[in-house]
Amino acid sequence: MTNTVIQQGRIDVHHHIVPPIFRQTMLEKGIEKVAGAPLPKWSPAQSIDIMDQIGTQTAIVSLSAPGVYFGNVQEACTLAREVNEYSAQMRQDYPKRFGFFAVLPMPFTAESCAEAIYALDVLKADGIVLLGSTHGVFLGDARFEELMVELNQRKAMVFIHPNLHESSEQLGLSTPGFILEFLPDTTRAAVNLITSGVMERYPDIQFILAHAGGFLPYIAWRVSLGNLMPEMNKNAPQGMLTYIKRFYFDTALSTSPYAMSALNALVGSERILFGSDFPFAPAPVSHMQTKNLQELDVFNEQDLYRIQRGNALGLFPQYQQGDEIVTPRPIYQHESFGNKFKRWMTQPIVAIADKKRQQ
Numbered sequence: 563m564t565n566t567v568i569q570q571g572r573i574d575v576h577h578h579i580v581p582p583i584f585r586q587t588m589l590e591k592g593i594e595k596v597a598g599a600p601l602p603k604w605s606p607a608q609s610i611d612i613m614d615q616i617g618t619q620t621a622i623v624s625l626s627a628p629g630v631y632f633g634n635v636q637e638a639c640t641l642a643r644e645v646n647e648y649s650a651q652m653r654q655d656y657p658k659r660f661g662f663f664a665v666l667p668m669p670f671t672a673e674s675c676a677e678a679i680y681a682l683d684v685l686k687a688d689g690i691v692l693l694g695s696t697h698g699v700f701l702g703d704a705r706f707e708e709l710m711v712e713l714n715q716r717k718a719m720v721f722i723h724p725n726l727h728e729s730s731e732q733l734g735l736s737t738p739g740f741i742l743e744f745l746p747d748t749t750r751a752a753v754n755l756i757t758s759g760v761m762e763r764y765p766d767i768q769f770i771l772a773h774a775g776g777f778l779p780y781i782a783w784r785v786s787l788g789n790l791m792p793e794m795n796k797n798a799p800q801g802m803l804t805y806i807k808r809f810y811f812d813t814a815l816s817t818s819p820y821a822m823s824a825l826n827a828l829v830g831s832e833r834i835l836f837g838s839d840f841p842f843a844p845a846p847v848s849h850m851q852t853k854n855l856q857e858l859d860v861f862n863e864q865d866l867y868r869i870q871r872g873n874a875l876g877l878f879p880q881y882q883q884g885d886e887i888v889t890p891r892p893i894y895q896h897e898s899f900g901n902k903f904k905r906w907m908t909q910p911i912v913a914i915a916d917k918k919r920q921q
Contacts, residue, residue, distance in 0.1 A: 571619020576837025598738025689719030759797030812837030
C-alpha cells in the first residue's frame with residue numbers, strides 16, 4: 563500500500579448498507595437471500611470496523627439488489643425515502659466516513675424523479691444508485707427518459723449495480739446469481755445506455771459500473787462492431803468505444819490479474835475506482851481484495867493511488883483533505899461538427915458493410 567493511501571485512506575464507492583427498515587421489509591416478505599447470497603446482518607459500526615482494518619477513509623454507501631419495489635408502488639416510495647433519510651443521518655453522524663448513493667422507487671419514472679430531486683437537492687446525496695434492470699426493464703429504456711433529464715441537469719453521479727433479471731432466474735442453473743448472473747445484468751444495462759442514445763443525449767451524467775463492468779471490458783471490441791450497423795450506430799454516433807470508455811468501473815470482487823489487465827488495457831487506471839462490496843463480501847474477502855489489488859503487476863504506485871483515492875476525489879471533491887490535489891471530473895460534449903462530418907462521410911461505407919452483412 564502506498565504511503566499516500568495509508569495517510570489519507572481509500573474511498574470505497576461500492577459499499578452496501580442494510581438499514582433496519584430494509585432488513586425488516588425483506589424478512590417480512592420471506593426474502594433471506596440476495597441473488598443467492600445471505601442477507602447480511604449489518605450496522606454502521608461494522609462498516610467502520612472493516613474500513614479501519616483495510617485503510618478506507620470514506621465509504622459511499624448504497625442499497626443493493628433487489629431495490630425497494632416489492633409489488634406496491636407507494637410502499638416502494640416510502641421505503642426509498644426512509645432508506646435515503648437513514649443514509650443522510652448516518653453521514654451526519656459519521657462525518658467524512660460515509661457518503662451515500664440514494665435509492666429510487668424504480669421502475670416508476672415519475673416517483674423516481676421526485677425522489678431523485680429530493681435526495682440530490684435536499685438531502686445532498688453524493689449520487690444515485692440504479693439497478694441494471696428492475697422487474698425486467700433495463701436502464702436505457704425510453705420510459706426512463708424524464709429521469710435521465712433530471713439526473714443530467716444535476717450532473718449526477720450514478721452507480722449502476724446489477725440485479726437478477728427474470729431471464730436469469732428462469733435458467734435453472736445451480737450457480738448462485740451473484741457469482742454469474744449479476745454480470746450480464748450490468749453488461750446489458752451498459753450497452754443499452756449506449757445504443758439507446760442515453761450517453762450521447764445526457765453527457766453530464768457520470769456512470770460507475772459495478773464489478774469491473776461485468777463482461778463489458780472483455781467484449782468491448784465485439785460491441786464496437788455495432789458501429790457498422792445503422793440501427794446501433796445512429797444513437798451512438800461517436801462510436802461504441804468512445805462511450806464505453808466514458809464509464810467508470812469499480813474493483814469490487816474483480817481484483818484478479820485477468821479482470822484488471824483487461825480493464826486497464828481498455829480504459830487505463832484513470833477510470834477505475836476502489837470497491838469492496840462489503841458486507842455482502844464479508845471482512846475476509848475485503849482483506850483478500852485489497853491484498854490482491856496491491857500485488858497486481860499491472861498497476862504501479864501512481865495507478866494504485868488513482869484507483870484507491872485520486873479518481874474518486876475527482877468525482878467527489880467534497881472528501882478532499884487538506885491541500886490534496888483534485889483532478890476535476892471530465893466534461894463531455896455532444897458530437898462535434900467535425901465528428902458529424904466524418905460520420906457523414908463514412909455512412910456509405912457503413913451502408914455497404916450492412917448490406918453485405920445481410921446477404
